[in-house]
Amino acid sequence: MQPKARxxxxxxxxxxxxxxxxxxxxxxIFNKVADVRSLGRCSAVSKRFNSLxxxxxxxxxxxxxxxxxxxxxDDPLSPSSPRHRRVFSNFVKLILSTLLKxxxxxRSTNGGNKAIxxxxxxxSPAQVLKNFAHVRNLRIELPAGEVATEEGVLLKxxxxxxxxxxxxxxxxxxxxxxxxxxxxxxxxxxxxxSIPDSFYTxxxxxxxxxxxxxxxxxxxxxxxxxxxxxxxxxxLKSLVLADADxxxxxxxxxxxxxxxxxxxxxASAASSRTQVPASNMKLKYSPYLDLPGGMALxxxxxxxxxxxxxxxxxxxxxxxxxxxxxxxxxxGPFKAxxxxxxxxxxxxxxxxxxxxxxxxxxxxTEEHQQEQHSNCSDAG
Amino acid sequence: MSEGTKEPDGGEEKVVLKTHDGQEFTxxxxxxxxxxxxxxLLSEVGSSSNNPQVIPLPSSITSRVLGKVVEYCxxxxxxxGRRGGMQALEQFDEELVELDKDMLLDVTYAAAFLDVxxxxxxxxxxxxxxIKNMSVEEVRHYFGVVSDFTEEEEKVIRSECPWAFE
Numbered sequence: 001m002q003p004k005a006r007x008x009x010x011x012x013x014x015x016x017x018x019x020x021x022x023x024x025x026x027x028x029i030f031n032k033v034a035d036v037r038s039l040g041r042c043s044a045v046s047k048r049f050n051s052l053x054x055x056x057x058x059x060x061x062x063x064x065x066x067x068x069x070x071x072x073x074d075d076p077l078s079p080s081s082p083r084h085r086r087v088f089s090n091f092v093k094l095i096l097s098t099l100l101k102x103x104x105x106x107r108s109t110n111g112g113n114k115a116i117x118x119x120x121x122x123x124s125p126a127q128v129l130k131n132f133a134h135v136r137n138l139r140i141e142l143p144a145g146e147v148a149t150e151e152g153v154l155l156k157x158x159x160x161x162x163x164x165x166x167x168x169x170x171x172x173x174x175x176x177x178x179x180x181x182x183x184x185x186x187x188x189x190x191x192x193x194s195i196p197d198s199f200y201t202x203x204x205x206x207x208x209x210x211x212x213x214x215x216x217x218x219x220x221x222x223x224x225x226x227x228x229x230x231x232x233x234x235x236l237k238s239l240v241l242a243d244a245d246x247x248x249x250x251x252x253x254x255x256x257x258x259x260x261x262x263x264x265x266x267a268s269a270a271s272s273r274t275q276v277p278a279s280n281m282k283l284k285y286s287p288y289l290d291l292p293g294g295m296a297l298x299x300x301x302x303x304x305x306x307x308x309x310x311x312x313x314x315x316x317x318x319x320x321x322x323x324x325x326x327x328x329x330x331x332g333p334f335k336a337x338x339x340x341x342x343x344x345x346x347x348x349x350x351x352x353x354x355x356x357x358x359x360x361x362x363x364x365t366e367e368h369q370q371e372q373h374s375n376c377s378d379a380g
Numbered sequence: 381m382s383e384g385t386k387e388p389d390g391g392e393e394k395v396v397l398k399t400h401d402g403q404e405f406t407x408x409x410x411x412x413x414x415x416x417x418x419x420x421l422l423s424e425v426g427s428s429s430n431n432p433q434v435i436p437l438p439s440s441i442t443s444r445v446l447g448k449v450v451e452y453c454x455x456x457x458x459x460x461g462r463r464g465g466m467q468a469l470e471q472f473d474e475e476l477v478e479l480d481k482d483m484l485l486d487v488t489y490a491a492a493f494l495d496v497x498x499x500x501x502x503x504x505x506x507x508x509x510x511i512k513n514m515s516v517e518e519v520r521h522y523f524g525v526v527s528d529f530t531e532e533e534e535k536v537i538r539s540e541c542p543w544a545f546e
Binding site for chain 2: 020021022024025028029030032033034035036037038039040041042043044045046047048049050120121122123127128131
């Protein structure tokens, strides 16, 4: 067994009471403190502490408030505004022309072109991190998730970004309940894994589209915020941008940070978020899903998103890679729930802008799917 | 005051750890091997039950501190296979670091000196948790550090990270 921390103290040095811990141990403690405010205070303790604080590898930055800045002077509600076309990527633009209702919703909850500026006591994350020249693992936490949902709704998203989005999974449900007693021994919903027809007519589909768009906008806005930090800190190996609600988590690992640096995406100056390319979106649905721990989720939905240019959708390696991401995305009862949703029938969420009728947004059975429910009748 | 001392039993290899204040702790090899420092040392010099190697320790590791480290090493040498399994072991770890400040810092130092990585992890995490959210003065008091900044210098230092004081 090779010990990971090997710290020898010279016994002859003992022991000035003030300096009883060698630098390496103090630094180890600082890495475990991680919280940037606490570290800032440690830096004012003494000269020795000051020189050690800025050597930490692990930093945790808790944002205390988010300021919204309206960076758009065009009519923000006009979808034909030229700025809009720049800001919204292909993907969002298509939705825009097909589904006006969710689009309005998206604007009201997310502020459209508005940039969000997270702050820590009126200082930007980049300012706060300025002197931390050795940070490798950075975790930033926003005070709340950005996507507003109705009470009782469960919505979580996880996304992996390089230069732009690489993987995204959204998990949601319309209501979380304590499991009713009668359902302990029998499953109340016996179905073939297909989506019931009512899903298309009662607003169920529309709601899922809104969740998807809002989550993607939140993710790409967050990614945009990280740009200056990644540029300032070439030492970064892992970057997480989460929120205190546990709603969304954006992840960038070693490979993703490398891609970001080597192939930076040219972002429009007017844009306050990273453009999301046209993507494949797959939806899985269950009207009712048991969660471990005596809870049940109604209208359980899993949407997985991958850029369509990202290789073919059918190759096995790609699928395995995505599955690994999806299974690793959530924790606890949600992990099990996502797993059981993955076994259900796959539908392709088609966002087609060629026809401007709202019903163009359709959920279709994936033709080449290799699902276990492949004997189901075609839903599209 | 020799409750930490154990008589060698049987033909098993033993090693004696001797603190500066004269206490001797006789431990078996499995326990000693939890410490990277002792493991390296013993792989060179060897030890036996008849003639156990005596290893003197620096004065910063008092018998009270060494007692804690030995307790940890003995428990972990037995591992999760012991009655109670991993869960009991985790609880043991949790309770082990419930120490007063001075003892915690001393055990941290000892864990580093003796190279017991998991114990060092536990104690340094406990120290980190303790100093989180402390004021500058509280951190100084905790570590027994006296500021060597001039008033002017401290002002500059604080202005470098205003977000830590607002």
